[in-house]
Amino acid sequence: MAKMTPRTLSGFMELLPQPQQQMERMMDILRSTYARYGFTPLDTPVIEASEVLLAKGGGDTEKQIYRFNKGDADIALRFDLTVPLAKYVALHYNDLSFPFRRYQIGKVYRGERAQRGRFREFYQADIDVIGDGKLDITNEAEIPAIIYETFTSLGLQRFQIRVNNRKILNGFYAMQGLSEKSGDIMRTVDKLDKIGAEKVRACLMDDCGLSDAQADEILKFIAIRGTNEEVLAALKGYEGRDEKFDEGLSELNTVVKYLAAFGVPEDNFAVDLTIARGLDYYTGTVYETTLLDHPEIGSVCSGGRYDNLAEYYTDRQLPGVGISIGLTRLFYVLGEQGMLNPELPTAPADVLILPMTDDLAPAIALATKLRQTGIRTQLYTEAKKFKAKMNYADKLSIPYVLFLGDDEIAQNIVTCKDMTSGEQTKLGHSDTIALIRKGIDEKNQGKVIVEK
């Protein structure tokens, strides 16, 4: 028969079993962390009507979207989880209670140019809190706690949650009489990390048409750095000149004030006046998260407050705050950086049982017993040489191998080889189970991510 060469499309991540286990672990941690903060899981279709997905329209979205016809339906694959959330909330409004807190971890699709580290199918992990008409600022103050808890649970310590407030920025530009140019200015300031202050200054004057004095004011403003207290004190100097600014500063004060109660250490948090997160959508607090040792990766978790989630679908005012992790890219980058913990158990099973008798009933009964205590157990019954069986356990990194021969069965014991230490024990079933339980619990203490 003629064979078709098997292949996976470029830009689509397909992991081998061991990294897949690490990815699963990451997803488990995200799910359980989000759940602890009272978010409920959602799962919306991957396919939606094109006109629904593109209600907002325009931009890169339209170019990158996977859109096609099936029968007479014009349909498309979702390109993010925010538009489906907007649709969901507008559609099911009467069945939901607000604030509505949901998380969703799902695949999204963008037909980007194929490029190393760029994915056309990738997971986003999003949380959002949606209010009905209003949404209290405490929700914005809670987000850094969720980011902190998520990343420390994954094993990271050296990261910083950077926070700003769009009202402060807009208010500041209004003070300078620069409201109309604020979009251009923010885009320029956003390059500060990359091109430096001098070039930002030049761009502000040449490209945005600012005067010397105006450029100076802006550079002075974005140069405000220091501890949270220092930054807030410096911002106080601008108070009383613009209502929006004052509102934003008050919100930022609230966010900072509750950090300690939310369990976020000062070290992992910084007010940063240079971040803006896009231009139109966000209206209040904005968030970015950077790895201190890998600033080149950019933000690994971003989001912010917005005033109107579903304006394309409903007249209701639905303000919200949310963050998103680009999980597939994060996983890829962590792998590239060698930051995925190689010590983390990735075997398909905790135990491999090698029966040494013709009648398999005792070995099967032992497997059943182990599984009933929650130990992941594989029974190996292929007709192979002993060495091949041990190689199998070794290649899969299965931590324990159990041998069950006539002697063991007669004495009601089992021989257990710890594949890490090479140590062999001959103990009763319960003692063996206890020993394995302890060993795998220890191995599972490890975190998914390691910092070097």
Next chain:
Amino acid sequence: MAKMTPRTLSGFMELLPQPQQQMERMMDILRSTYARYGFTPLDTPVIEASEVLLAKGGGDTEKQIYRFNKGDADIALRFDLTVPLAKYVALHYNDLSFPFRRYQIGKVYRGERAQRGRFREFYQADIDVIGDGKLDITNEAEIPAIIYETFTSLGLQRFQIRVNNRKILNGFYAMQGLSEKSGDIMRTVDKLDKIGAEKVRACLMDDCGLSDAQADEILKFIAIRGTNEEVLAALKGYEGRDEKFDEGLSELNTVVKYLAAFGVPEDNFAVDLTIARGLDYYTGTVYETTLLDHPEIGSVCSGGRYDNLAEYYTDRQLPGVGISIGLTRLFYVLGEQGMLNPELPTAPADVLILPMTDDLAPAIALATKLRQTGIRTQLYTEAKKFKAKMNYADKLSIPYVLFLGDDEIAQNIVTCKDMTSGEQTKLGHSDTIALIRKGIDEKNQGKVIVEK
């Protein structure tokens, strides 16, 4: 602004938060059960090259597939998880160890005619064991144990795993000189439950062209019923006349022999000579699972042994055995039958904290403490009347509401209302946490599915 009416495409399941929690619980149970049997999770792309997906070609698949072009690529959405597995194993053969045991729970797509209870996007939950060249019969004997454990963990008791062996069927037809007509005969016999023995007999003669005597032989054969022992004894009567038959009977004997060691009660298992599961693909043991009180649903978990997983991609012989659960349809049917446990916790949080002071720090600190112990906690800070807040907890079925006012803070206690019993306690933080922990552990004992 003109609004786009939000809608979800027909044939696409989109659940409200409470049923979604039940669905998540089902998926969690499947994942953890499969893992206990030593299966590793896989996650392959939803999109593949059309020529790869359609390597086998033909049939309904081609008509139902979601296929389209993006740029100059001819791509399609997967319509099952078996073809992607075949591709995966052929493509990554050198990186895998065999037997390769994987599970995958993922969405698949079929553009079927829209119909109540039919889905175009639906979850399949598959497990497969793939051998390299050979695969021991014990793997086939283990499958009923996995099915049993899966469904009892979900809460079902009244179900039956029905098992047959294709070699027995093929051998039996060979004995009757009916090998060439075996496809037609099996299709006819498959209707036994629906049309009854008399009509099957008529079809066998009129449509398949069998003689009186031949039809009698077949009816006699499929009438073999009874305990496993009785059926196996009756089959022994046909032994020694066809090699394939004898091989199949020996395999079936092995499967039945190890049931007890695998922990499968006789009541949940039956040898059933009428089931065949499709015509070409399966070559050995085949499985169906039916709900005793709902035979009209058909099989909720099916599969079998096959000799060649990836023949369209590789010359290697890769035999395997697998089963599949149509999860979306199962969930839908259970809902229709009122079999989803309404007592199971589906709230987004275990606890809602209502702060009664202006300074939120103490309430936030309490939330942080609860979350650190793993209790799913939501802080409610919207400016609403007390009654609206309690309604919120009530509508979401949040089981505990905590009140924290000046008195509580001064005394370092918290008022906790059990929303189920209406009981109110004023206890220290640790005692409150212990009380909540105990309560939610009890509530979580419940199973997803209830039989009536």
